[in-house]
Amino acid sequence: MWNRLPLWAKILIGMLVGVVVGIIAVSTGIGWFVNDWIKPFGLIFLNLLKLVAMPLIFASLVTGVSGLSDITKLSRIGIKTISYYLVTTVIAITIGLLLVNILKPGKSFPEEKRIEMMEMYAHDIEGRKIAVDNIKSDGPLQFLVDIVPENIVGAAANNANMLQVIFFAILFGLALVIVKNPKVEVVKDFVAGLNEVILKIIDFIMQFAPIGVMALLAGLIVDFSGDNVSDSLHLFATLGLYALVVIGGLLFVALVIYPTFLRLFAGIRFADFYKTMFPVHLVAFSTSSSAATLPVTMEQVEKGLGVSNDVASFVLPIGVTINMDGTSLYQAVAAVFIAQVFGIDLTLGQQLTIILTATLASIGSAGVPGAGMVMLIIVLNAVGLPVEGLALILAIDRPLDMLRTVLNVTGDAMISTIVAKTEREIEYVPGMIEDAE
Numbered sequence: 001m002w003n004r005l006p007l008w009a010k011i012l013i014g015m016l017v018g019v020v021v022g023i024i025a026v027s028t029g030i031g032w033f034v035n036d037w038i039k040p041f042g043l044i045f046l047n048l049l050k051l052v053a054m055p056l057i058f059a060s061l062v063t064g065v066s067g068l069s070d071i072t073k074l075s076r077i078g079i080k081t082i083s084y085y086l087v088t089t090v091i092a093i094t095i096g097l098l099l100v101n102i103l104k105p106g107k108s109f110p111e112e113k114r115i116e117m118m119e120m121y122a123h124d125i126e127g128r129k130i131a132v133d134n135i136k137s138d139g140p141l142q143f144l145v146d147i148v149p150e151n152i153v154g155a156a157a158n159n160a161n162m163l164q165v166i167f168f169a170i171l172f173g174l175a176l177v178i179v180k181n182p183k184v185e186v187v188k189d190f191v192a193g194l195n196e197v198i199l200k201i202i203d204f205i206m207q208f209a210p211i212g213v214m215a216l217l218a219g220l221i222v223d224f225s226g227d228n229v230s231d232s233l234h235l236f237a238t239l240g241l242y243a244l245v246v247i248g249g250l251l252f253v254a255l256v257i258y259p260t261f262l263r264l265f266a267g268i269r270f271a272d273f274y275k276t277m278f279p280v281h282l283v284a285f286s287t288s289s290s291a292a293t294l295p296v297t298m299e300q301v302e303k304g305l306g307v308s309n310d311v312a313s314f315v316l317p318i319g320v321t322i323n324m325d326g327t328s329l330y331q332a333v334a335a336v337f338i339a340q341v342f343g344i345d346l347t348l349g350q351q352l353t354i355i356l357t358a359t360l361a362s363i364g365s366a367g368v369p370g371a372g373m374v375m376l377i378i379v380l381n382a383v384g385l386p387v388e389g390l391a392l393i394l395a396i397d398r399p400l401d402m403l404r405t406v407l408n409v410t411g412d413a414m415i416s417t418i419v420a421k422t423e424r425e426i427e428y429v430p431g432m433i434e435d436a437e
Helices: 007-028 031-066 071-103 111-120 122-136 142-147 152-156 159-178 182-207 209-225 229-238 240-266 270-287 290-305 309-322 325-341 348-362 371-382 387-422
Strands: none
Touching (some): 007 209, 031 159, 031 182, 031 209, 031 270, 031 290, 031 309, 071 159, 071 240, 071 309, 071 325, 071 387, 142 159, 152 159, 159 182, 159 309, 182 290, 209 270, 240 270, 240 387, 270 387, 290 309, 290 387, 309 387, 325 348, 325 387, 371 387
């Protein structure tokens, strides 16, 4: 029976079991058991996904680039990819600003709760301030410097340096195309074979996904709730309107903007796209990491939507580093929410600054849990808002991080299908989506 279930159903069952186990553990006071004996399996699953992220990016990107006979095609795909990513990011931020200005969730935030939460999270804010001070001390072109690694082995050792590995992989692939030597074919074959091996390893890892997802969610509930579920529910209620604004914006982008783009530019049916992406959504939700979800995203986009490996291996890794629609929308909502709580009215110019800053902050932001919070400090500083306001949203950040990661990976997949369609590199038949398990 279990073996006949599709992958998404297995992962969904794992999520439900994890939630139940977490609630039972908190209610009975055995959270220590979950942390000691269940949560480690979730961390193992997360580490397995991170383990293959870098070799997958290198092997798939080199294979895709080296397979191009026309170098101009690479530049054409690159310009399309970045343009689409920037357009959707600006749209997402604009939607977030419209919603938060119309609904004004910060106006109803209790004063005593504001003071209490700022005292509670003072230490966390100090640590994030230090991280931002390090970013601000760099020059305006530091992001270009950071793209070029001084040591590729060192860059590959840290998933936060994904952009550097992408740069080296493109450079390596271009060299393979240009060098006309029979010996180069051996290198091409080796990298192509490595890519196939990595994809098979991903298949192995995904068999473990239901257990890993269950363990991650059970541990998350125990960590978040502590000893009392009711305290967490009260906190959620206090921040409820803010959370609803963020979630409403994410849903609007996912259910209105993306389907419109897919229909107009790719001819992809809404139902087919989201059916294919469902396993990706479940992994993204449980890991809160678009980088860790990348192997699953690539497999589903190629096998489920028929996007060629040439396009998927180029567009998706870049999307992990520069396309953060969910994160950017959340930053816009959070910045205005904090301003409303402090009684600060933002001008039109300041809100336009939020759009620009959030867009730029999303480029090169690490696709790992919590990276968006550090980037939010840059947005707050850009419009002169107190960074202490982070305390107001820290408690509820993790669940929202899980949701915005889902939108981030969905946006990556959406743009890859559009680029593939414009390049005639997609074999999609309406209503004929295969289960890519």
